[in-house]
Amino acid sequence: MSGALEASFDLLLGAALLWLAWHSVAAPQVLRRVAMFLVFGLLMALVWARLGAPDLALAEAAIGAGITSALLLGAGVATPHPDLDGAATRTTRSACGVPRPVLAVLCTLLGIGLALVMYATASTPAPAPSTAAVDAHVLGNPVTAVLLDFRGYDTLLELLVLLVALLGARVLGERLEPVPATAPPGGVAPMLDQLLAMSTPVLLLTALYVLWAGSDAPGGAFQAGALLAGLGVMYSLAGRLQPLAHTPHRLRLLLVLGVGAFALFACASLLWSPAPLTFPARGARALALTLDLALMISVAVTLVLLFLAAPGARIGRR
């Protein structure tokens, strides 16, 4: 009974995701595509919940409902389209030169093949991750060592990717004049201010709680940072945060706080172990929490500044 229910839930979820994905790619108008894509993101959170990965569901919820929806919904109008929605969607020639029906057949075949390969590979148990690269004698548990090592490098590089994306957006954005902002008739301000006043404390508290609770799981800082970034996006939609012409020094410090803390930690960790970015035997939890705090602040500030640099923030200023 329960098995059949689970199978039909998963099947319905998968079918809905495929329908939404098709319409977010092939729908006739920008708004339709964007809305279907946002619905797709919300359902992905359900998929993560079903697959037993609540960390991912939390990240998908905070990012999908927050910054992604503001980015994409704003982009439809802020970017004027020279040739869109008309000729391009109606012709049968695709952008790469192959006729669309041929391309559709090829992609369908690819999808069927992929499904078979994925099923075959996923149902055979994968070999356990190699622990050969880790000095098993530094930390007693090799699996913990793999995780901590992996997490250190992964997080450091990800922070760098975020910073590079922000730099790129800022450099490109300098060439643009701001899109002329006509004052919206009757802004959203009064009610939005009420909402902000009520939900800001709850959001801050939730972010700190997520950070605290996630210090044992991989990457509680990202979800907390995404939640804080959602708060920042709300403030900028309310007109309380404006796009900046120059990043002030204090903000720059916050931007590099995460990378700086990790670099410091990498150097300091050489004192107690031959490999960088390994946690000491004692006080690992407090150290991880400190790093996570720096990480959360940097992720939140970077995401908000990215949103402010993107087309979505160039509309609806007070």
Place this chain on the structure above:
Amino acid sequence: MSGFLLAAALLLLLNAVVGVVSLYASPYPADRMLAILLIGSTTVAILLLLAYRHEPPVLLEVALSFVLLAAIGSIAFVQQRLRAPPHEP
């Protein structure tokens, strides 16, 4: 109890999918936003139902962060429409 909660979640998901398909076909732009609202509240309800199938209900925080940020989409949509050229459908 676990089976009942899953059955309720399945019913809600089916309900929301039907709603989104009908809203997709409608000609009004505001209906796109209604689809997001519908899926948003349904997702929260399903997450709550799924959360109580297992003993520590870890998915409650997920539902909480959903509702905390749920208004962002509507605000962005309305500001976008206010700036849209009036002839656009």
Place this chain on the structure above:
Amino acid sequence: MSLWAYCATAAGLFAIGLYGLLAYSDFIQRLLAANIMVSAVFLYLIVTAASTATPPHPVPQAMVLTGIVVAVSVTALALVLVLVRCLRALPDDAAPRPQDTAGSADG
């Protein structure tokens, strides 16, 4: 969890994303298609991890978690790029710009 249902979903999402990326010329359409392909890859990673152990192995989870954050930052960067491209591709009369009435044909 039903392994086959999620495998079919991941493969279908990848195929749809690839089709969208290759078939259309609109930038935002391609951006959404690429995002869907990314979701398909994430889904496959987690399905593989969840099929062998419950809860799924934490290493793929950590990878997907960072991947989600990277995907959104890349989306923001791509949107800025789209804006730059669109403003350049427009003829001068299509997008009236207040400070730019002399019609300096940029790019």
Place this chain on the structure above:
Amino acid sequence: MSGLDLLAVALVCAGCAFFLTGTLGLLRFPDPRARLHALTKADNVGLGLICAGLGVLDASVAGALKLALVWVLGMLASTLSAFLIARQETVRSGGQRR
């Protein structure tokens, strides 16, 4: 199955019924403003009933508080969304009221 469990089942069923009613309104009503009316009201009552049912199921105070918080914040967000979209639709359709 105890009496509390039965109460929880009844509340969750009632919540699902409200969600179904909301979607029925979506399918039947002619324009976005009417649909908004059906959607936001029915879904919030449904969410509240489901929260209440699960709160009965949850023995801990913290869980019940979190459920209540989810419901209240959901209503806040939904109120703001409904107001903004309805006003936008009124502006778009030339200010006529129904």
